[in-house]
Amino acid sequence: MGEKKLLTGDEAVARGAWEAGLLFASAYPGTPSTEILENLAEYKPDVYAEWAPNEKVALESAIGASMAGVRSLAAMKHVGVNVAADPLFTFSYTGVTGGMVLVSADDPGLHSSQNEQDNRNYANAAKLLMLEPSDSAECVKFTKLGFELSERFDTPVLLRMTTRVCHSKSLVELSERQEAPIIPYQPNIQKYVMTPANARVRRAKLSDRFQYELAFSEGEAVEMGLNRMELRATESAGEHIGVVCSGVAYQYAKEVFGENASYLKLGVTWPMPVNLVREFRSKVDKLYIVEEVDPYMENQIRAAGIDCIGKEVIPEWDELNTDIVRKAVFGQSSPTLTTELETVARPPALCAGCPHRGLFYALTKRKDIIITGDIGCYTLGSAPPLSAMHSTFCMGGSISTGHGAAKALEKAGSNLKIVAVIGDSTFFHTGVNSLMNVTYNGSNIITIILDNRITAMTGQQQNPGTGYTLQGEIAPEADIPKLCAAIGIKEENIFVVNPLRLDETNAALDKAFASDNASVIITKWPCILKKLQGEETSLYESLGNVCYIDQEKCKNCKICTKTGCVAIYNGDRVEINEAMCVGCTLCIQTCPFDAIIER
């Protein structure tokens, strides 16, 4: 027996991929998938792992590695698969050379996402063999198996995880790495050049592939225990309940239905082993389908004419837990304590010393603007008291939605000005394309790139602008001002400022607002949580010292509280929590009475 260790699902996927002889991995960060690549990076030099600027690039790079004959992996959060969907659907046609696993980490309950889409639907739409692990041991097992099945059926394999699988720790038995043979490259134009003529041929093969995979899902997968019936003891009495489940919902079901029920636990959920479900149905009196989010399994089971109970009782959105399932099925919940006392919410906020705060504070002073936003820590600029963001859809969307709005407002004769706000990592992700559209199609929006020198929201990942790679190598820094100029922003309309200096920031905003052309302001100052290295240590020395309020001078006008700084306490008098203050001095610049002083 190998060593047993408590691993998160993400750590376990990395472990399984390493054990399976993985050579190439790429990803763009996104909760709850980020730690997969962060952990794979630790397996150097066995595994080469990199951050891609976006998920499409990550997947395409993994496709290239597979085509070149090695086992490859791409990982992303659920919405990342939307970005990567274009290559994905066609990659399903070409199939693989080296085994390829795509990890989709879904987020039922929207713990840290902009939507709750159920990516099992992608398996159906793109015809991808899908595996759904339900704990960390299965994460290792299914990842390894994924590479084998990928090579055997000539298909990319979708490993579908959810937040609770990714971020829960459970016991895993470790094994050694087994190198996978590198398949020598052979050009194969019919397989890999998806002209309509070649793609038609490949499409026809998909139908055969489906039949083989279905036979696997209903046959071998059952023998291997991947799709398994756990039948209740024959001496059990009472109504025989059967439960079909997969992923973490299996764990909840086991707790709620207990020993007196039977289970059909599915590890392979595309192709759905419908005949297996039918056989299981014949053994039980009543069949429940317990699954999070969409009725993905249920729809296929019903379409096969199998009688079952699913979303009429199980919630169709938000994550499940034992309590929710028990209430849904048996109408009972555990007794709970209640209280009349009301809790105050604890929403996240920009950190004390966050450079984004300076920019947003400056924006609150501008009238007649629409601020189109994007996704990152800076989305917190939409929260009170700053409330300086009016839309957020998806990564990279701020500049393009702003462009469209600007064109529409121009037609409508409105004088509202558009300001698009986007982070550095998000700009490299897909914002660049949108900025090209701004210059090409000539809108006069102000784009503000919040260059905090890191991908902060997802926990400090390097990106093309930071000068380092995932595995710690030095890399060239993408030069944002030059990039903007090359796209066609006029040099005199490109400004680089320190957003924690309000005078600098306001001066750039004045010029940008006065211009008839598109402009770009780059607010350049590192995230307060960033561990500076190399020349950044001297470039970005602290701005000032911890601040306090001279209560003699303070007129209690509360203007400093409008920054929303979490180190400022707005009680009867305004006070600064010196344990939290990092000396960014933004509040000093807002005080009309010189009442805030550095220690």
Next chain:
Amino acid sequence: MSNTKAILLVGVGGQGTILASKILSEGLVSAGFDVKMSEIHGMSQRGGNVSTQIRYGEKVYSPIIGKGEADVIVAFEVMEALRWIEYLTEGGNFIINNYEIPSVPILMGAAKYPQGILDELSSKAKTRILNANAIAEKLGNKQTQNIVLLGAAIRALSDSGDTALNAIAWKEIITRNVKAAFTEVNIQAFEEGLRAN
């Protein structure tokens, strides 16, 4: 499953709940329990709340705890104890660090920190109140308040009949998980937590 125990650790980002949970779960694994631990820390670095859930027993299925299912709630902050009250099982234990961290609406002056939480919770459930921050500060390292609370949690579990926990080599596990320079103070913090009542 009835022979499974559930512990919920709740607090605010930066309070060290995750390290405490890690030590706790490693200890439970060393005692031969099946253990699952789940954490939600999406925005914790930005002052949001953090929760870690640990379930252990002979065989554990669900990694998370439903309402009314936690045997022990260790609250690193007072208002967080109140937030999770519905998760405590009948007869369960609260261990509360008597330490308040105002959240953003309170800082902004838009809400008031709720008053009388400790009295309210003590009147509803078995509640131990600790000044873990003060204890840690006295030991000379404020950061160790999480280990004080860990000690108190283990004491509560063992008092409620889980004597298997007494045999676990906690100090060894703590040593493995903290920087060498801080081993001594963390072990002291742990002992203070075990003693606190």
